[in-house]
Amino acid sequence: MYTSSKQHAERIDEVLWQFEAEQFVPHNLSGEGPQGGAPVEISWQAPRQRRQCLVNLTETAPDFARNFQHIIDFVPADETGKAAARERYRVYRQQGLQLDTAAYTNPEII
Numbered sequence: 001m002y003t004s005s006k007q008h009a010e011r012i013d014e015v016l017w018q019f020e021a022e023q024f025v026p027h028n029l030s031g032e033g034p035q036g037g038a039p040v041e042i043s044w045q046a047p048r049q050r051r052q053c054l055v056n057l058t059e060t061a062p063d064f065a066r067n068f069q070h071i072i073d074f075v076p077a078d079e080t081g082k083a084a085a086r087e088r089y090r091v092y093r094q095q096g097l098q099l100d101t102a103a104y105t106n107p108e109i110i
Contacts, residue, residue: 001027001042001055002062009042012057016040059084061091071097 003009009029016025028034030043037049046064054068059081065071071092075085092099 001040001057002047003042003044004058006044008057009044012042016042056088059088061088061095065092066095066097 001009001012003012013027013029016027019025025040026038027040027042028038030041030045030048041047041051046062047067051068053070053072054062054065055072056062056065057074061073073085073088073092075082089099
């Protein structure tokens with residue numbers, strides 16, 4: 001999970017720790033946790049190790065996005081957020097990424 005700041009990463013870390021045991025997501029903040037990391041790493045910096053999936057929680061498309069097999073990016077409901085999502089989509093296309101979209105509706109948790 002890629003965030004815009006250390007504070008945002010820490011907030012997501014706290015939310016994930018509050019999940020019930022059967023919904024728990026093994027994770028750690030970048031540079032913390034077991035050697036080799038957990039299945040989910042939360043970071044505000046470019047990843048240090050290779051991962052298959054990027055969950056982008058920022059307003060921009062990171063330069064390193066093309067290093068991932070899968071990218072999960074969200075389109076907010078507000079117009080400003082939608083405009084930023086359209087720009088990320090354009091950048092991903094310019095990076096040569098094949099894009100698929102899926103509709104998903106769920107209450108905001110973070």
